[in-house]
Amino acid sequence: GAVVSQHPSWVICKSGTSVKIECRSLDFQATTMFWYRQFPKQSLMLMATSNEGSKATYEQGVEKDKFLINHASLTLSTLTVTSAHPEDSSFYICSARDGGVGELFFGEGSRLTVL
């Protein structure tokens, strides 16, 4: 299957720091990428959908000024957690597809710990 690479896989930062997470599709062009968050013992929750070259669509309850998403090319989307606080500590994972409603390919996930 197609490969999606996510980086970094683990980040620890101080409160107030901004953290950028990258999601790359390595062998296909991802017209749509999705960002999810998973708190301990909870389901994966969709945060936002990003389409290349346009603004991301955020799910209800997700602050767009807090979680900045950029999808500037067909192979790269970034999620920036601005001024991170301990309650932002979570597992963030991206997925991508090259169109339609078909198979999603996931990154490896990024575990963020904010001290």
Added chain:
Amino acid sequence: ILNVEQSPQSLHVQEGDSTNFTCSFPSSNFYALHWYRWETAKSPEALFVMTLNGDEKKKGRISATLNTKEGYSYLYIKGSQPEDSATYLCAVNNAGNMLTFGGGTRLMVKP
């Protein structure tokens, strides 16, 4: 928001046992159901995508069925092996294209 539920939350079986678990979802506005296998420290891996009522898919020892009228899907693993240990996620697309995940079933297969 769709309510997608998976049961059981976790499951311990002995090597060689066959097992199954459930994903239930609202049947209205259903579009597609996905099963993923997620091993620790790896990316979730797509197993099946199913859209039609009565669909049955099979990949090796793993198979899945779909009942869209009553809103459930079963995932079966025949002759479980230790390497089958993982979290199995189901996710449902509704007609609005939103994908909602269940909480997952964590399977542990003891040698």
